[in-house]
Amino acid sequence: MRFVVVTGMSGGGKSTALKMLEDAGFYCVDNLPVSLVEKFAELVSMPGSEVSKVALGLDVRSDQSFEDATKILESLKATGYALEILFMDADENVLIKRYKETRRVHPLALDGRVEDGVRAERRVLENIRKNADYVIDTTDLLTRELKEELDRIFVENAEYNSLMVTILSFGFKHGIPSDADLVLDVRFLPNPFYIEDLKHKTGLDKEVQDYVMGFPEAVEFMEKLTDMIQFLVPNYVKEGKYRLVIAIGCTGGKHRSVTLAGELYKRMKDRGKYGIKLHHRDVNKQGK
Template sequence: MNNPAPTHHDVTQSLVIVSGMSGSGKSVALKTFEDLGFYCVDNLPAELLSDFVRSTMRADGTPEKLAVGIDIRSRSDLANLPEWLSAVGKLGLDPKLVFFDARDEVLLKRYADTRRRHPLSHLGLSLADAISLEKQVLKPLRTLADVVIDTSTLNVHQLRRQVITEFGLSSDSTLSLLFESFAYRRGVPPDADFVFDARGLTNPHWNAELRPLSGRDQAVRDFLETQSEAPEYAAQVAAFLDTWLPRMQSDTRSYVTIAFGCSGGRHRSVYLAERLAEHAREKGWPEVAVHHRELD
């Protein structure tokens, strides 16, 4: 008797290769896969793919749900990716390659807005030339991709929802929450529904040991939580959100962005966004994303 063919659900939950253009939203996608229960690794040398998959196999030989970022940063010859995917197939997995893309003018604007450096900037190229070269190098991967997602017109919420719809289980009526940090000197995020000003809290920037860190780091969290004002602030915001977010959930509203701002967008706002996102998950909200505009 023949074994039944694997279902779409079986395949997509084995191994997802996340690739695409820098600035197209790959980091948001990987974070979303992590929230869906995938074990995620970014910037894995592509020739190590089968070794990595083998090392994560469970004792009974079944695979973990894996999402692996492979893109222009890889020092491997990406033209050999079909060979490496074939090696993974011999381990009993059917990998799915998802390629994220965006129009050139959109990528240029995103880099200008975030002031990030392109991975190919070390070659001395202009941003436009770096994007053009990256597109040329990644063309074989785009051609090979099982799914191509153009993020040119998608915000963080919409990108996250598309990944969840494709690879997870999501109710259409679920409210997607985005907790975002930002620096006031670069403006308030235009799509923010709620904005909370953290500039009144003690600033870790003036502590030389904490200055190079961010609100993601435990040392910064510990510092802020020894100041009674920060936990009190977080508790008051949490109480507000617990009261009003459930009332915003409806068939006509899918996304809510809660933004926290401070002077540099590195310490206080990041701490609050992370802490309130944790609180939202503890409260049972199924779709919670975090975006640090000045860090990501």
């Protein structure tokens, strides 16, 4: 039997993940009292049980100690249960924004301040996050992308590490992305903006892609960049990094950066056991 415990930060996407696992054939139970977790595990594991895949949602509540839940999970593992822990997370500012948008009260915000509740919860969940089998950061994750990640882990049973790579194109005139880990400047390449037939197209169009990649410098740059990223990613994984943002910028974020970001995505998407997505921040903005 596959037994998955879904936990994480409130607002991190736990409920959404449980719904997706249910769609994938898991028998899902959410918000089960901690005192009943062991009994639940015994019942679903009884001989003759038709349940083969279980997902149990556990979260922080102000009226119970999460340390009790952690001890119970450790006890179940010691007893022989093959538990897998999925931890749903997101940046603090995003969690606060999600709470404020829904006007919900955070379970640990006793004085009503969401910020304090989020920080207290992160302290409480620190150990279980460190020991989780899977950590999915939903800060910039679309619902479709979350489903792809869950399918990769729990349906396709692919080998998994917690790194999510985002390849991001942008324009320097609109500012460097604040969350970028690596920033690459491709303004050394000729600008399609000055070619009349390409001026109003973008790096999503084949004509622009052919123009940009038609320069030997662009091809050599892409080969060297791909080699560097392939070297860096396993080392980031080894150090426990769970999010990597590779930002590729040109002047306006419409032509060169979009082309090269797309090319890097194509080269990287099937080469590693990590999540990867592509985003063009400024492709629809005005300018060169």
